[in-house]
Amino acid sequence: MSDAKDPERNRITARIGRVASVGANMSGAVAARVAGKDEKAMAAALRAALGRSKGPLMKVAQLLSTIPDLLPQAYAEEFRKLQAHAPPMGWPFVQRRMRAELGEDWQTKFAAFEREAAAAASLGQVHRAQGHDGRALACKLQYPDMASAVEADLGQLKTLLGLFKSMDGSIDSSEAIEEVGERLREELDYGRELKHMRLFALMLGDSTDIRTPEPIDALSTRRLLTMSWLEGRGLMHWLDAPQDTRNRIAALLFKAWWGPMTHYGVIHGDPHLGNYALTENAERLHLLDFGCVRIFPPRFLDGVVGLYRGLRAGDMEQVAHAYEVWGFKNLNAELIDALTMWARFIYGPLLDDRVRTIADDVPPAEYGRREAMAVRKRLKTLGPVLIPREFVFMDRAAIGLGAAFLHLRAEMNFGAMFAASIEGFSTDALAARQRAAVSQVGLSPG
Numbered sequence: 001m002s003d004a005k006d007p008e009r010n011r012i013t014a015r016i017g018r019v020a021s022v023g024a025n026m027s028g029a030v031a032a033r034v035a036g037k038d039e040k041a042m043a044a045a046l047r048a049a050l051g052r053s054k055g056p057l058m059k060v061a062q063l064l065s066t067i068p069d070l071l072p073q074a075y076a077e078e079f080r081k082l083q084a085h086a087p088p089m090g091w092p093f094v095q096r097r098m099r100a101e102l103g104e105d106w107q108t109k110f111a112a113f114e115r116e117a118a119a120a121a122s123l124g125q126v127h128r129a130q131g132h133d134g135r136a137l138a139c140k141l142q143y144p145d146m147a148s149a150v151e152a153d154l155g156q157l158k159t160l161l162g163l164f165k166s167m168d169g170s171i172d173s174s175e176a177i178e179e180v181g182e183r184l185r186e187e188l189d190y191g192r193e194l195k196h197m198r199l200f201a202l203m204l205g206d207s208t209d210i211r212t213p214e215p216i217d218a219l220s221t222r223r224l225l226t227m228s229w230l231e232g233r234g235l236m237h238w239l240d241a242p243q244d245t246r247n248r249i250a251a252l253l254f255k256a257w258w259g260p261m262t263h264y265g266v267i268h269g270d271p272h273l274g275n276y277a278l279t280e281n282a283e284r285l286h287l288l289d290f291g292c293v294r295i296f297p298p299r300f301l302d303g304v305v306g307l308y309r310g311l312r313a314g315d316m317e318q319v320a321h322a323y324e325v326w327g328f329k330n331l332n333a334e335l336i337d338a339l340t341m342w343a344r345f346i347y348g349p350l351l352d353d354r355v356r357t358i359a360d361d362v363p364p365a366e367y368g369r370r371e372a373m374a375v376r377k378r379l380k381t382l383g384p385v386l387i388p389r390e391f392v393f394m395d396r397a398a399i400g401l402g403a404a405f406l407h408l409r410a411e412m413n414f415g416a417m418f419a420a421s422i423e424g425f426s427t428d429a430l431a432a433r434q435r436a437a438v439s440q441v442g443l444s445p446g
Contacts, residue, residue, distance in 0.1 A: 043074040088117035088125045089143060097141050101224040109219060113139070123187065123291075128229060136229035137216065140190065147188055154181045172384040175327075179389035183269060187291035190225040196290035197227065198441040200268075203260045210256050210285045230286040232277025239407060245282050250410030252278075252285040254417055257401050262305070262421045264434050265296040265446055269393040271400035273407065294393045295438060295446040298431040299325055304394070305425050308418070311340075311347055319343070327388030335385065338378040345371040346398055349414040358405040358414070 094115070098106040107113060112130040118138070119126045123146055129137040158177055186192055194215040201212045211230065219226035238249055253276065260266045268275075270292035277286040303325035310318030320336050328339065344351075349358050379385050435445050 040074050088120035089141075091115050093144070094127065094141065097144070097223070101221040102219065110137070129226070131216070131219075136231075137219075138213065138227050138229045139219070140225040140227075142188065142190065142223040147185075150181075150184055150188060154184070172386040174386070175389040176387045176392045179392045183292055183294065183393065186293075189222060190220065191222050192443075193225055193291050193293075194220055194227075195441045195443050196293040199266065199293070199437060199443060200260065200287060200290060202437050202440060203264050203266065204256065207255065207259075209252060209283065210287065212287050212290075230277065230288065232279050232284075232286045235273045235276050235278075235404060235407065238278065238282060239409075241282070243409075243411065246408040247410050247412055249278060249282050249285070250405050250408050250412055251417070252282075253401065253404055254412075254414070256285060256287060257397070258418065258421045262301065262425065263430065264437055265298050265301045265430055266434070266437075267294050267296070267393065267397050268292070269294045269397050271397050271404060273404060276404075292393075294390075294397075295434070295443065296390060296394075297446040298427050298434060300390050300394075300446070301425075301430055302427045305422050307343060308347055308350060308422070311343060312351055316340075326391050328391075329386055334378070335382055338375055338382065338385075341378065342371060342375045346395070349402075350418040351415060353413065353415040353419075355411055355413050357409060357411055358402050 094117075102109060109132075110129045111132050111134070114128045116127075117125040118128050124140055124142040127139045127141065129139050131137050154177070157180075194217070197212055197215050201214075204210045204212065213227035213230055216226040216228075235249070238246060241249075253271075257268060257271060260268075268287070268290070270289065272289075275287065275289040277288060278284065279286070303322040306318055306325065307322035310316070310322060316336070319340060320331060323331055323336065323339055328335070349356065349360070352360075431445075438445050
């Protein structure tokens with residue numbers, strides 16, 4: 001969690017300015033609502049407003065669009081069009097931030113530091129540098145007043161989702177917003193991200209074909225994260241590679257995501273295509289970003305594995321128990337049936353013991369749409385269903401990982417891979433591994 005005494009978080013002038021800026025951008029969407037425009041027109045107006053606002057609110061809108069059934073379909077489709085990239089801040093900003101984080105003599109701490117950003121996104125930008133030991137480094141700099149912007153934008157987001165609820169009362173997103181807010185505040189704490197990086201290095205330490213950057217403590221602060229630079233080509237480069245190569249990449253992604261999940265109860269909550277890179281011939285996978293990481297209570301994994309086993313055996317009592325473990329309230333036969341429609345879709349590739357694509361011949365653009373619409377239609381008859389906070393990033397990340405497999409057109413036995421990952425699964429053993437790992441890197445258990 002971020003420090004409540006953080007001066008940037010409580011910088012009232014920055015927060016007021018952000019609220020005013022976002023409010024002005026939202027005026028078009030509000031006008032569309034007042035004018036009685038249809039849902040599609042409103043969604044387009046709102047997407048345009050969020051695109052102008054950029055920063056945390058745009059990032060959160062993108063995230064929400066990937067959480068199945070949280071938003072009405074028209075809004076989810078428009079929000080997915082938002083782009084995460086942002087123009088980088090100039091050299092004067094870089095100098096100010098580096099002086100504030102490392103002192104007036106900050107440039108002497110590097111053998112070289114590139115003025116132009118190598119990459120820029122909604123919360124910060126990355127510069128290439130070189131250490132005095134000759135190592136290539138990546139310096140991730142946070143934009144000014146991002147903590148204030150997050151607090152302002154989360155307030156706006158609650159209003160926005162209140163609007164959705166008034167139009168479509170099938171989903172209660174109150175816990176989801178709390179979860180998104182907490183993860184976003186954590187993402188602003190680069191000291192925590194440094195620990196996440198070490199945690200993944202520890203969890204994947206036995207894998208010679210998966211690598212994480214090495215953080216540099218002496219050159220890192222709460223708003224500056226310096227790490228070793230890992231070369232590689234992003235996933236989009238490999239989309240036309242031979243089938244065997246694409247399958248290998250998918251297998252590495254599966255191991256990098258499900259291994260920490262089923263053995264430590266830890267997931268990378270933002271499986272964005274830009275967060276991965278591969279070396280020549282796809283021999284090694286590089287994980288590049290660790291801002292959004294979720295450490296689950298071990299009991300949550302009991303639900304993940306229990307639901308899988310219940311679906312395989314057709315044991316609806318075990319299935320219902322998994323939903324209870326996850327925190328779904330007021331379960332009845334109708335709600336269990338609706339949730340299970342979605343669970344069968346999410347778990348489908350893992351329940352199928354054969355070589356297949358994720359979509360299994362369904363066009364990628366249509367994948368999941370029919371199931372999502374059917375679930376939403378069913379939920380509308382049941383009143384607002386509270387989405388438990390711990391469920392949010394599990395579902396969102398699973399969908400994101402599936403999207404990577406879709407892009408790669410991977411053909412694999414996902415069922416056999418998952419069965420191997422949970423062989424001998426024990427909640428107590430996972431809890432012990434998790435306690436030891438997070439303690440070693442200075443984090444707290446889920």
